[in-house]
Amino acid sequence: MKGVDVIAEVLRREGVEFIACYPHNDLIEACARIGIRPVVCRQERVGIAIADGFSRTTNGKRLGVFVMQHGPGAENAFPGVAQAFADNVPLLVLPAGEPTSRQGIKPVFSAYDNYGEITKWRAFVPSVDRIAPTLRHAFYRLRTGKSGPVLVETALDALAAELDGELRYEPVVGSRFGPDGLAVREAIDAVLAAQQPVIYAGQGVLYAQASDELVRFAEMLDAPVLTTMPGKSAFPEQHPLSIGASAITKPDHMMHFLREADCVFGIGTSFTRTLYGTNVPSGKVMIQATNSEEDINKDYVVQHALVGDAKLTLAALIAELEARGVDRGPGPRAEDATTRKNALLDKWRPEFESNEVPINQYRIIADLKQRLDPAATIITHDAGTPREQIISFWEAPTPRSYLGWGKTTQLGFGLGAIMGAKLAEPDKICINIMGDSAIGMVGMDIDTAVRNGIGIITIIFNNGIMAIESVALSNAHEAYGANFQGGHYADLAESLGAWSRRVEQPDAFLPALEEALTAAGEGRPAVIECVVKAGYIWPGRGEPGS
Structure with missing residues (x-):
């Protein structure tokens, strides 16, 4: 089995359904031979976007993969991977690499070197015996912790080489972890002490498939919920506590609740300040639940940090509220949110x-x-x-x-x-x-x-x-x-x-x-x-x- 066939077989065993791609890369043919469909794009950036959209839609449970040529293919794909990295999207990027004998010789383009700032993890594979172990770790990284693109660049000579013996590879299972119990209790103390709490939910809720838990948590607190732009749809927007999604746009009802809030509880969000979102006004008690310590105290002063999977974190928060007998709603704040949202729609009705x-x-x-x-x-x-x-x-x-x-x-x-x-x-x-x-x-x-x-x-x-x-x-x-x-x-x-x-x-x-x-x-x-x-x-x- 050649190296290129090793990669194709690993993808098949991992359940990859198709590869978005642009030739030339011998992996396209190897995948087609074993029934993995190639979706050939017109330009690499769009091919990456296809893989990206697939991974987003499935919350990373079915992974998008992009395959491209060494050199110009890897160069052209760069902006697409940058987009995925900015939005923390799990996708596997598989460029061919120049032969090992050409590595480090300018102007040879090294995807491993150049993609370092826009990937969650990356590797260069110089030999056929390292292909399966590297992909095993790549899939683990794709399924564990904060999401992001993973790149594995394989040298052309490794792709063409024969593997000694049989391929030994089993599909990889990722890991989840929950928050510290004391941190959960202290976060609940803080949100219950607030008079006007608002929940700010990000796409971490989507990737954790925790929307039901988010609805339950919001209703127990009678707390309005807005989402980040990537997190839009994490909370049902027809729910009376929904106040919409943040972008450059600033609808009246959303801004009212955010300005009046004395506590903002972020769940599944990095709390990144951005032109393309609604930043939190100063003077709020900030609680942040995220699956990465990199996000904490990055752009905001966070009084209470919960690090863990959003579904496990919300389950712990709900259990703590239940233990305290807290179940407030939906109540008056939900009614207020609905009234204000309806006023916005009435205001814009002439446009519609x-x-x-x-x-x-x-x-x-x-x-x-x-x-x-x-x-x-x-x-x-x-x-x-x-x-x-x-x-x-x-x-x-x-x-x-x-x-x-x-x-x-x-x-x-x-x-x-x-x-x-x-x-x-x-x-x-x-x-x-x-x-x-x-x-x-x-x-x-x-x-x-x-x-x-x-x-x-x-x-x-x-x-x-x-x-x-x-x-x-x-x-x-x-x-x-x-x-x-x-x-x-x-x-x-x-x-x-x-x-x-x-x-x-x-x-x-x-x-x-x-x-x-x-x-x-x-x-x-x-x-x-x-x-x-x-x-x-x-x-x-x-x-x-x-």
């Missing part, structure tokens, strides 16, 4: 019901909410204005019914991510909403969905400009037209084999959506290009009607 031409983006979001069952749908945004317009108003009722992402916000990520989601959940409607800038980055990979029969729906907001950059490029645009974007994206999609429609009137969107749903249900990707207004208001930036 708009008949403007060019089309108002909020009208499209309202039509999607009217037509689709959110529990049977997975939806994601792309970077920029579409993210901010949808995140406050699309209510995610079940875990991973929304893929939120973005401590780094690479335009075009959503297209690959939604392909990965569809591969993970083929029976669900999978929708990506992106702007004209994002489709300009990755539009040719619509062909990837076509060739592989991945029945996604992509909705493009085409307003001919980078709306979110209007202020930043005001002089450049006035003098040189620097902010113009252009294209007929429905024609592009059709040329690549997708079903497509260009929609210019608001009443035409729902009929187009029906046709798109039919096409996607038959395994044909669908693209709806919507000619929309250039406005870029959202809660916290501009008022409805402006």
